[in-house]
Amino acid sequence: xxxxxxxxxxxxxxxxxxxxxxxxxxxxxxxxxxxxxxxxxxxxxxxxxxxxxxxxxxxxxxxxxxxxxxxxxxxxxxxxxxxxxxxxxxxxxxxxxxxxxxxxxxxxxxxxxxxxxxxxxxxxxxxxxxxxxxxxxxxxxxxxxxxxxxxxxxxxxxxxxxxxxxxxxxxxxxxxxxxxxxxxxxxxxxxxxxxxxxxxxxxxxxxxxxxxxxxxxxxxxxxxxxxxxxxxxxxxxxxxxxxxxxxxxxxxxxxxxxxxxxxxxxxxxxxxxxxxxxxxxxxxxxxxxxxxxxxxxxxxxxxxxxxxxxxxxxxxxxxxxxxxxxxxxxxxxxxxxxxxxxxxxxxxxxxxxxxxxxxxxxxxxxxxxxxxxxxxxxxxxxxxxxxxxxxxxxxxxxxxxxxxxxxxxxxxxxxxxxxxxxxxxxxxxxxxxxxxxxxxxxxxxxxxxxxxxxxxxxxxxxxxxxxxxxxxxxxxxxxxxxxxxxxxxxxxxxxxxxxxxxxxxxxxxxxxxxxxxxxxxxxxxxxxxxxxxxxxxxxxxxxxxxxxxxxxxxxxxxxxxxxxxxxxxxxxxxxxxxxxxxxxxxxxxxxxxxxxxxxxxxxxxxxxxxxxxxxxxxxxxxxxxxxxxxxxxxxxxxxxxxxxxxxxxxxxxxxxxxxxxxxxxxxxxxxxxxxxxxxxxxxxxxxxxxxxxxxxxxxxxxxxxxxxxxxxxxxxxxxxxxxxxxxxxxxxxxxxxxxxxxxxxxxxxxxxxxxxxxxxxxxxxxxxxxxxxxxxxxxxxxxxxxxxxxxxxxxxxxxxxxxxxxxxxxxxxxxxxxxxxxxxxxxxxxxxxxxxxxxxxxxxxxxxxxxxxxxxxxxxxxxxxxxxxxxxxxxxxxxxxxxxxxxxxx
RNA sequence: GGGCGCGUAGCUCAGCGGGAGAGCACCACGUUGACAUCGUGGGGGUCGCUGGUUCAAUCCCAGCCGCGCCCACCA
Numbered sequence: 009x010x011x012x013x014x015x016x017x018x019x020x021x022x023x024x025x026x027x028x029x030x031x032x033x034x035x036x037x038x039x040x041x042x043x044x045x046x047x048x049x050x051x052x053x054x055x056x057x058x059x060x061x062x063x064x065x066x067x068x069x070x071x072x073x074x075x076x077x078x079x080x081x082x083x084x085x086x087x088x089x090x091x092x093x094x095x096x097x098x099x100x101x102x103x104x105x106x107x108x109x110x111x112x113x114x115x116x117x118x119x120x121x122x123x124x125x126x127x128x129x130x131x132x133x134x135x136x137x138x139x140x141x142x143x144x145x146x147x148x149x150x151x152x153x154x155x156x157x158x159x160x161x162x163x164x165x166x167x168x169x170x171x172x173x174x175x176x177x178x179x180x181x182x183x184x185x186x187x188x189x190x191x192x193x194x195x196x197x198x199x200x201x202x203x204x205x206x207x208x209x210x211x212x213x214x215x216x217x218x219x220x221x222x223x224x225x226x227x228x229x230x231x232x233x234x235x236x237x238x239x240x241x242x243x244x245x246x247x248x249x250x251x252x253x254x255x256x257x258x259x260x261x262x263x264x265x266x267x268x269x270x271x272x273x274x275x276x277x278x279x280x281x282x283x284x285x286x287x288x289x290x291x292x293x294x295x296x297x298x299x300x301x302x303x304x305x306x307x308x309x310x311x312x313x314x315x316x317x318x319x320x321x322x323x324x325x326x327x328x329x330x331x332x333x334x335x336x337x338x339x340x341x342x343x344x345x346x347x348x349x350x351x352x353x354x355x356x357x358x359x360x361x362x363x364x365x366x367x368x369x370x371x372x373x374x375x376x377x378x379x380x381x382x383x384x385x386x387x388x389x390x391x392x393x394x395x396x397x398x399x400x401x402x403x404x405x406x407x408x409x410x411x412x413x414x415x416x417x418x419x420x421x422x423x424x425x426x427x428x429x430x431x432x433x434x435x436x437x438x439x440x441x442x443x444x445x446x447x448x449x450x451x452x453x454x455x456x457x458x459x460x461x462x463x464x465x466x467x468x469x470x471x472x473x474x475x476x477x478x479x480x481x482x483x484x485x486x487x488x489x490x491x492x493x494x495x496x497x498x499x500x501x502x503x504x505x506x507x508x509x510x511x512x513x514x515x516x517x518x519x520x521x522x523x524x525x526x527x528x529x530x531x532x533x534x535x536x537x538x539x540x541x542x543x544x545x546x547x548x549x550x551x552x553x554x555x556x557x558x559x560x561x562x563x564x565x566x567x568x569x570x571x572x573x574x575x576x577x578x579x580x581x582x583x584x585x586x587x588x589x590x591x592x593x594x595x596x597x598x599x600x601x602x603x604x605x606x607x608x609x610x611x612x613x614x615x616x617x618x619x620x621x622x623x624x625x626x627x628x629x630x631x632x633x634x635x636x637x638x639x640x641x642x643x644x645x646x647x648x649x650x651x652x653x654x655x656x657x658x659x660x661x662x663x664x665x666x667x668x669x670x671x672x673x674x675x676x677x678x679x680x681x682x683x684x685x686x687x688x689x690x691x692x693x694x695x696x697x698x699x700x701x702x703x704x705x706x707x708x709x710x711x712x713x714x715x716x717x718x719x720x721x722x723x724x725x726x727x728x729x730x731x732x733x734x735x736x737x738x739x740x741x742x743x744x745x746x747x748x749x750x751x752x753x754x755x756x757x758x759x760x761x762x763x764x765x766x767x768x769x770x771x772x773x774x775x776x777x778x779x780x781x782x783x784x785x786x787x788x789x790x791x792x793x794x795x796x797x798x799x800x801x802x803x804x805x806x807x808x809x810x811x812x813x814x815x816x817x818x819x820x821x822x823x824x825x826x827x828x829x830x831x832x833x834x835x836x837x838x839x840x841x842x843x844x845x846x847x848x849x850x851x852x853x854x855x856x857x858x859x860x861x862x863x864x865x866x867x868x869x870x871x872x873x874x875x876x877x878x879x880x881x882x883x884x885x886x887x888x889x890x891x892x893x894x895x896x897x898x
Numbered sequence: 899g900g901g902c903g904c905g906u907a908g909c910u911c912a913g914c915g916g917g918a919g920a921g922c923a924c925c926a927c928g929u930u931g932a933c934a935u936c937g938u939g940g941g942g943g944u945c946g947c948u949g950g951u952u953c954a955a956u957c958c959c960a961g962c963c964g965c966g967c968c969c970a971c972c973a
Contacts, residue, residue: 666937
């Protein structure tokens with residue numbers, strides 16, 4: 009016998025173990041079932057499970073389990089990402105605590121150390137995913153830095169290089185002065201910051217000192233960069249300054265003679281209308297510099313301190329220190345015109361949280377614009393579909409304006425770039441050192457020493473290959489053939505650019521096909537106040553804690569039920585508790601079935617039930633499962649969850665099991681046998697349908713039930729019904745019974761009839777069909793409404809004496825004999841209320857039906873529906889009129 | 899500056915052209931042989947505002963108000 013409540017803690021680990029041993033998650037390329045492939049977004053090895061993972065992984069697991077049960081050869085490809093910067097930071101922090109650093113360790117030892125860290129701590133996230141019930145093929149787990157994937161990375165790099173799509177260039181990059189590496193545009197966070205706009209006067213060459221027009225004023229938010237100025241730009245059409253174009257200013261503090269150039273970049277509306285140009289430290293200025301052949305003077309070293317290119321007093325100063333000094337010194341010279349407050353965007357590194365510097369260095373770039381073209385077309389042509397569709401706009405917007413992608417990073421942890429340099433700087437790109445050496449020998453005509461580029465690749469470069477590198481590419485493996493392209497990618501919108509776009513570009517380029525058909529973009533999980541969860545805010549809800557407290561299934565179900573398309577999820581613990589209750593409800597329904605020997609019966613034919621109630625519940629189950637399946641097909645996760653929730657709790661537990669009780673408690677016989685089988689059948693289908701959403705409790709129940717068809721739920725078929733099980737007449741009949749009971753209960757409650765009291769109920773003045781229904785379900789009505797039921801052809805004398813409440817249900821009247829509780833005046837008021845309600849409805853319908861335009865233009869079935877409603881309402885009104893008349897006759 | 903999204907019951911949210919819904923919270927009653935992590939009944943909403951399209955608008959369109967997010971090189 010099942011316990012009274014479900015204890016997830018003791019069950020989940022055991023069930024996990026069984027799944028694992030059964031090999032249920034394993035997918036084979038040789039399998040001839042239709043493949044279904046999902047690529048897991050690889051979490052960082054440094055990661056531990058947060059709510060975003062929990063949602064992302066749960067949705068993937070739901071789909072994978074659903075498709076697997078639906079007969080697909082389902083591969084969910086797992087793995088982790090080496091996360092260059094994040095991981096290197098973690099290990100460097102450890103080293104600091106040990107009083108050392110990576111420089112003193114040296115590259116090789118440092119990298120060894122990171123691998124060691126990965127071996128010890130890198131598996132955390134994987135274990136946590138198992139706790140969540142994730143069902144990927146763990147045998148196939150990959151790591152972006154493992155042997156095979158590294159080969160894929162080198163292959164891609166070499167090929168793109170030879171195609172001219174990867175190149176080396178000296179230009180401005182976003183430089184992180186703390187991590188000492190370049191980062192991509194996407195890793196820069198523009199933050200609105202309160203700062204100042206300083207207006208400086210630059211003396212014009214050849215102007216008379218002190219004369220009114222002896223200066224040109226420039227404005228800047230970054231005074232220290234003036235030390236690297238090589239021009240002042242004005243708009244060619246700006247009358248105030250046009251005459252100055254071609255003249256020079258003498259750069260204060262430095263003494264450099266720099267030109268005044270005309271460039272449309274200068275905006276007469278902004279600042280003073282003249283803008284200082286620092287090509288080496290500003291992206292716009294860099295372009296201006298290129299147009300005018302200006303020198304780019306780099307004034308910063310890699311730490312963000314001023315270098316030898318500036319006058320002696322400023323050398324070695326930190327950039328922020330230099331800013332103050334420059335202002336002070338210019339003021340002393342009388343060249344500070346004014347200071348304004350200004351809110352402006354300051355670039356921060358998303359990892360280091362420090363101010364990013366545009367810095368002039370040699371880096372490797374991918375010509376993203378070329379790769380983007382087919383990637384844009386794939387989405388335009390619908391070969392890839394975003395769900396919800398609006399994300400396509402975001403994708404297009406970014407892809408159509410894509411910039412060269414800086415892929416080199418000055419880190420040690422990652423894929424070292426397969427490029428070597430000869431003594432003269434000649435570049436040799438090759439799969440390995442031996443090949444590079446040979447290339448060099450061919451090039452120079454003799455063995456020549458070459459050195460490898462020390463940089464590593466952006467982590468996203470390797471994750472961009474994930475959909476095919478994990479399947480064995482560049483080898484042409486059976487896996488690749490079977491599982492590429494994948495079916496759906498499930499991820500958050502925050503990595504559409506970082507990852508999704510890159511996978512599409514790389515997949516199309518190297519596999520000549522899209523990496524996946526659908527991209528389902530889910531929402532962000534926020535706290536219950538709608539704030540983004542973050543460690544610094546301290547509002548992080550830990551999924552593991554919720555799993556401990558409420559069970560994994562409750563958490564999963566919550567996330568699925570709240571995953572409506574296009575809206576963020578505000579998670580509250582209360583909600584999880586609510587779904588824990590649902591798990592308990594399901595558990596107890598199963599327990600009830602077990603107690604009453606509702607067990608799988610070999611010959612049971614769900615289409616052949618004699619009892620209406622059984623036909624009805626089977627029909628309702630078929631509808632619910634069909635709807636849930638359709639919802640999952642359309643990625644409407646919340647709908648699937650709600651449909652099943654409502655069916656299990658309200659239809660099955662609240663109504664069916666209560667209706668079934670008399671038969672189950674009664675004497676042996678056909679009714680009891682059939683009801684037992686039907687209940688068991690429904691329970692099994694319910695467990696199957698819920699399994700993708702709540703794998704643990706359903707598997708546990710499946711195992712605990714006395715007899716069943718299949719060994720494990722995980723490999724059972726998702727219930728697929730044919731239309732034959734949907735029985736509209738049973739539905740009509742039971743709906744009426746349900747409403748009847750509801751009406752009686754409502755009246756009893758309103759009239760304060762003691763819940764325990766059994767009172768007479770008479771169906772009066774009803775047609776044959778209703779009388780037949782009433783008769784068939786007499787026991788159900790009596791049990792659930794606590795009445796003694798009978799049928800009378802005429803309204804009874806009880807009503808005429810005022811001993812009964814009259815309940816109008818469609819075109820029948822129910823008489824509830826509760827004389828002791830009736831207050832005639834109140835009863836009259838109640839009936840009048842009913843009457844006015846129905847009259848209101850009739851008036852509304854009449855308004856429509858009397859509108860000739862409605863009759864003329866509304867579709868036929870809508871008009872017909874209104875007519876039927878009108879007729880039904882009219883019947884009810886007649887009955888109510890009669891009831892009132894009888895009361896008035898007293 | 900551009901783009902996206904959201905304003906529906908006290909709270910969190912579904913629905914989205916033809917009869918306003920769920921969960922939680924709230925109120926009343928209930929120890930009926932699965933479940934008090936429960937059952938039964940109940941109260942509560944001019945579906946942000948203003949126009950327009952339509953026979954019909956919470957739903958479509960426009961504008962406005964409020965809120966959030968993303969992108970953008972502006973001194």
